[in-house]
Amino acid sequence: MSQKCYITGAGTHYYNDNFIPDDDDFVIAADGGYIFNSLHNIRTNLVIGDFDSLEDGDVSEDIEVIKLNPVKDETDILSAVDEGIKKGFREFHIFGGTGGRTEHTFANIQVLNYLAVKDMQGFLYSESEIMTVIRNRSITFGPKMTGYISAFAFDSECSGVTETGLKYEIDNYTMKNSFPIGVSNEFTGKESTVSVKKGSLLVIYPR
Numbered sequence: 001m002s003q004k005c006y007i008t009g010a011g012t013h014y015y016n017d018n019f020i021p022d023d024d025d026f027v028i029a030a031d032g033g034y035i036f037n038s039l040h041n042i043r044t045n046l047v048i049g050d051f052d053s054l055e056d057g058d059v060s061e062d063i064e065v066i067k068l069n070p071v072k073d074e075t076d077i078l079s080a081v082d083e084g085i086k087k088g089f090r091e092f093h094i095f096g097g098t099g100g101r102t103e104h105t106f107a108n109i110q111v112l113n114y115l116a117v118k119d120m121q122g123f124l125y126s127e128s129e130i131m132t133v134i135r136n137r138s139i140t141f142g143p144k145m146t147g148y149i150s151a152f153a154f155d156s157e158c159s160g161v162t163e164t165g166l167k168y169e170i171d172n173y174t175m176k177n178s179f180p181i182g183v184s185n186e187f188t189g190k191e192s193t194v195s196v197k198k199g200s201l202l203v204i205y206p207r
Contacts, residue, residue: 005084008033008042009077009096011104019095028084030076033096034059048083049076075107081115081122090120098126109133113154113200131204138195139203141165141187147206151175151182151194160197165190175201 004025010032021027021043029037031049035058036042047059050070059065068079077097084092092115097108108124109131115122116135124131132139133154141149149166153175161173167186175182175196194203 003089003091005081005087005089005092007077007080007084007092007094007097008036009094009104009108010035011096011099011108019093026084026087026089028080030080030096036096046080046083048080075104075111077104077108078111078114081111085118085120092120092122094122094124097124109202112202116200125207128207129204130207131202133200133202134194134196135200136196136198138193140191140193141205143189143191145187145192145205146189148184148186149192149194149203149205150184151204152180152202153177153182154200154202158196158199158201160195161201162195163193165192166194172197175199 004021006019006021006025006027007030009030019042027037027043027045029044029047031051034044034047037044044063046064046066048066048068050068050072066083068076077094081092094108098105112122112124112131112133116133122132151161151163154177156177158175161170161175163170163185165188167188194201
Protein backbone atom coordinates (compact mmCIF):
# COMPACT_ATOMS: atom_id res chain seq x y z
CA MET A 1 0.00 0.00 0.00
CA SER A 2 1.39 3.36 -1.00
CA GLN A 3 1.97 5.96 1.66
CA LYS A 4 -0.37 8.93 1.49
CA CYS A 5 -0.01 12.56 2.43
CA TYR A 6 -3.24 14.08 3.71
CA ILE A 7 -3.66 17.85 3.60
CA THR A 8 -6.45 19.72 5.35
CA GLY A 9 -7.29 23.28 4.41
CA ALA A 10 -9.60 25.98 5.72
CA GLY A 11 -12.31 25.53 3.07
CA THR A 12 -15.94 24.92 3.96
CA HIS A 13 -16.51 21.59 2.18
CA TYR A 14 -15.48 19.01 4.76
CA TYR A 15 -18.86 17.35 5.30
CA ASN A 16 -17.75 15.07 8.13
CA ASP A 17 -14.67 13.75 6.34
CA ASN A 18 -13.21 12.07 9.38
CA PHE A 19 -10.45 10.14 7.63
CA ILE A 20 -8.11 7.88 9.59
CA PRO A 21 -4.48 8.01 8.42
CA ASP A 22 -2.37 4.86 8.57
CA ASP A 23 0.77 4.90 10.70
CA ASP A 24 2.97 5.52 7.65
CA ASP A 25 0.79 8.33 6.29
CA PHE A 26 1.57 11.99 6.91
CA VAL A 27 -0.98 14.67 7.81
CA ILE A 28 -0.33 18.34 7.07
CA ALA A 29 -2.71 21.06 8.23
CA ALA A 30 -2.61 24.09 5.97
CA ASP A 31 -3.28 26.92 8.41
CA GLY A 32 -6.95 26.75 9.51
CA GLY A 33 -7.14 23.09 8.54
CA TYR A 34 -5.64 22.37 11.95
CA ILE A 35 -8.93 23.41 13.56
CA PHE A 36 -10.77 20.64 11.69
CA ASN A 37 -8.16 18.08 12.65
CA SER A 38 -8.38 19.06 16.31
CA LEU A 39 -12.17 18.90 16.36
CA HIS A 40 -12.16 15.41 14.82
CA ASN A 41 -9.16 14.00 16.72
CA ILE A 42 -7.14 13.55 13.53
CA ARG A 43 -3.42 13.20 14.10
CA THR A 44 -1.48 16.18 12.70
CA ASN A 45 2.22 15.89 11.88
CA LEU A 46 2.83 19.40 10.54
CA VAL A 47 1.06 22.75 10.49
CA ILE A 48 2.08 25.19 7.77
CA GLY A 49 0.70 28.58 6.79
CA ASP A 50 0.79 32.30 7.35
CA PHE A 51 -1.49 31.89 10.39
CA ASP A 52 -4.24 34.16 9.11
CA SER A 53 -6.73 31.58 10.45
CA LEU A 54 -4.78 30.53 13.56
CA GLU A 55 -3.08 32.10 16.53
CA ASP A 56 0.42 31.07 17.59
CA GLY A 57 -0.89 29.37 20.73
CA ASP A 58 -3.53 27.30 18.94
CA VAL A 59 -1.17 24.52 17.88
CA SER A 60 -0.01 21.82 20.28
CA GLU A 61 3.65 22.18 21.25
CA ASP A 62 4.54 18.65 20.07
CA ILE A 63 3.56 19.40 16.43
CA GLU A 64 6.03 20.76 13.89
CA VAL A 65 5.10 24.27 12.70
CA ILE A 66 6.27 26.15 9.62
CA LYS A 67 5.14 29.77 9.68
CA LEU A 68 5.09 31.46 6.28
CA ASN A 69 5.44 35.10 5.36
CA PRO A 70 1.93 36.35 4.45
CA VAL A 71 3.47 38.07 1.40
CA LYS A 72 4.16 35.03 -0.78
CA ASP A 73 3.55 33.50 -4.19
CA GLU A 74 2.40 30.06 -3.03
CA THR A 75 -0.92 29.29 -1.35
CA ASP A 76 -0.84 27.48 1.99
CA ILE A 77 -2.10 24.31 0.27
CA LEU A 78 0.67 24.43 -2.33
CA SER A 79 3.27 25.02 0.38
CA ALA A 80 1.88 21.99 2.21
CA VAL A 81 2.18 19.91 -0.97
CA ASP A 82 5.78 21.01 -1.43
CA GLU A 83 6.60 19.94 2.12
CA GLY A 84 4.99 16.57 1.46
CA ILE A 85 7.07 16.16 -1.70
CA LYS A 86 10.23 16.96 0.27
CA LYS A 87 9.33 14.14 2.65
CA GLY A 88 9.06 11.69 -0.23
CA PHE A 89 5.31 11.42 -0.73
CA ARG A 90 3.81 11.04 -4.22
CA GLU A 91 0.09 10.64 -3.46
CA PHE A 92 -1.84 13.54 -1.92
CA HIS A 93 -5.42 13.74 -0.60
CA ILE A 94 -6.68 17.27 -0.02
CA PHE A 95 -9.67 17.97 2.22
CA GLY A 96 -11.14 21.37 3.03
CA GLY A 97 -9.82 22.71 -0.27
CA THR A 98 -13.19 23.64 -1.79
CA GLY A 99 -16.03 25.93 -0.83
CA GLY A 100 -15.62 29.46 0.42
CA ARG A 101 -13.69 31.61 -2.04
CA THR A 102 -13.89 30.35 -5.62
CA GLU A 103 -10.36 31.49 -6.45
CA HIS A 104 -8.94 29.22 -3.74
CA THR A 105 -10.92 26.25 -5.05
CA PHE A 106 -9.55 26.88 -8.54
CA ALA A 107 -6.04 27.31 -7.16
CA ASN A 108 -6.35 23.89 -5.52
CA ILE A 109 -7.47 22.37 -8.81
CA GLN A 110 -4.31 23.83 -10.32
CA VAL A 111 -2.36 22.13 -7.53
CA LEU A 112 -3.66 18.82 -8.90
CA ASN A 113 -2.03 19.67 -12.23
CA TYR A 114 1.12 20.83 -10.42
CA LEU A 115 1.39 17.29 -9.07
CA ALA A 116 0.45 15.64 -12.35
CA VAL A 117 3.26 17.33 -14.29
CA LYS A 118 5.65 15.96 -11.65
CA ASP A 119 4.28 12.45 -12.31
CA MET A 120 2.52 12.45 -8.93
CA GLN A 121 -1.17 12.15 -8.04
CA GLY A 122 -3.47 14.46 -6.12
CA PHE A 123 -7.11 14.10 -5.14
CA LEU A 124 -9.27 17.08 -4.13
CA TYR A 125 -12.43 16.23 -2.15
CA SER A 126 -15.56 18.39 -2.34
CA GLU A 127 -19.05 17.88 -0.94
CA SER A 128 -20.03 15.00 -3.23
CA GLU A 129 -17.17 14.64 -5.72
CA ILE A 130 -13.49 13.89 -6.08
CA MET A 131 -11.29 15.75 -8.55
CA THR A 132 -7.97 14.58 -9.92
CA VAL A 133 -5.72 15.38 -12.89
CA ILE A 134 -4.20 12.64 -15.01
CA ARG A 135 -1.35 13.45 -17.37
CA ASN A 136 -0.21 11.08 -20.11
CA ARG A 137 -1.80 8.18 -18.24
CA SER A 138 -5.10 6.54 -17.32
CA ILE A 139 -7.43 6.10 -14.38
CA THR A 140 -9.67 3.05 -13.92
CA PHE A 141 -12.92 2.69 -11.96
CA GLY A 142 -14.56 -0.47 -10.69
CA PRO A 143 -18.00 -1.71 -11.77
CA LYS A 144 -19.67 -0.50 -8.56
CA MET A 145 -19.22 3.18 -9.48
CA THR A 146 -22.47 5.01 -10.23
CA GLY A 147 -23.46 8.50 -11.30
CA TYR A 148 -21.74 11.02 -13.53
CA ILE A 149 -18.11 11.41 -14.50
CA SER A 150 -16.64 14.36 -16.40
CA ALA A 151 -13.30 14.97 -18.07
CA PHE A 152 -11.96 18.36 -19.14
CA ALA A 153 -8.82 19.35 -21.02
CA PHE A 154 -6.58 21.27 -18.64
CA ASP A 155 -4.05 22.03 -21.36
CA SER A 156 -5.14 23.93 -24.45
CA GLU A 157 -5.29 20.55 -26.18
CA CYS A 158 -5.23 16.95 -24.93
CA SER A 159 -4.63 14.28 -27.54
CA GLY A 160 -5.42 10.59 -27.48
CA VAL A 161 -8.31 10.85 -25.01
CA THR A 162 -10.10 7.50 -24.69
CA GLU A 163 -13.07 6.62 -22.47
CA THR A 164 -14.21 2.99 -22.23
CA GLY A 165 -16.92 1.27 -20.20
CA LEU A 166 -18.94 4.50 -19.87
CA LYS A 167 -22.28 5.41 -21.46
CA TYR A 168 -20.52 7.51 -24.10
CA GLU A 169 -17.26 6.03 -25.33
CA ILE A 170 -14.58 7.89 -27.27
CA ASP A 171 -11.37 6.63 -28.82
CA ASN A 172 -8.19 8.60 -29.43
CA TYR A 173 -10.08 11.92 -29.31
CA THR A 174 -8.43 15.34 -29.24
CA MET A 175 -10.08 17.32 -26.44
CA LYS A 176 -9.67 21.11 -26.21
CA ASN A 177 -10.12 23.39 -23.22
CA SER A 178 -12.31 25.71 -25.28
CA PHE A 179 -15.19 23.20 -25.58
CA PRO A 180 -16.66 21.20 -22.64
CA ILE A 181 -17.50 18.01 -24.53
CA GLY A 182 -16.39 15.83 -21.64
CA VAL A 183 -19.10 16.89 -19.19
CA SER A 184 -21.62 14.42 -17.69
CA ASN A 185 -20.68 11.01 -18.95
CA GLU A 186 -22.15 8.13 -16.93
CA PHE A 187 -20.97 4.95 -15.24
CA THR A 188 -22.71 1.82 -16.54
CA GLY A 189 -21.97 -0.89 -14.00
CA LYS A 190 -18.88 -2.05 -15.87
CA GLU A 191 -15.21 -1.40 -15.23
CA SER A 192 -14.35 1.87 -16.95
CA THR A 193 -11.21 3.75 -17.89
CA VAL A 194 -10.36 7.33 -18.84
CA SER A 195 -6.97 7.86 -20.45
CA VAL A 196 -5.01 10.57 -22.22
CA LYS A 197 -1.87 10.07 -24.30
CA LYS A 198 -0.63 13.65 -24.17
CA GLY A 199 -1.77 16.43 -21.88
CA SER A 200 -3.43 17.04 -18.52
CA LEU A 201 -7.02 15.93 -18.09
CA LEU A 202 -9.17 17.04 -15.13
CA VAL A 203 -11.41 14.15 -14.08
CA ILE A 204 -14.37 14.68 -11.73
CA TYR A 205 -16.31 11.73 -10.32
CA PRO A 206 -18.63 10.88 -7.38
CA ARG A 207 -17.33 10.12 -3.91
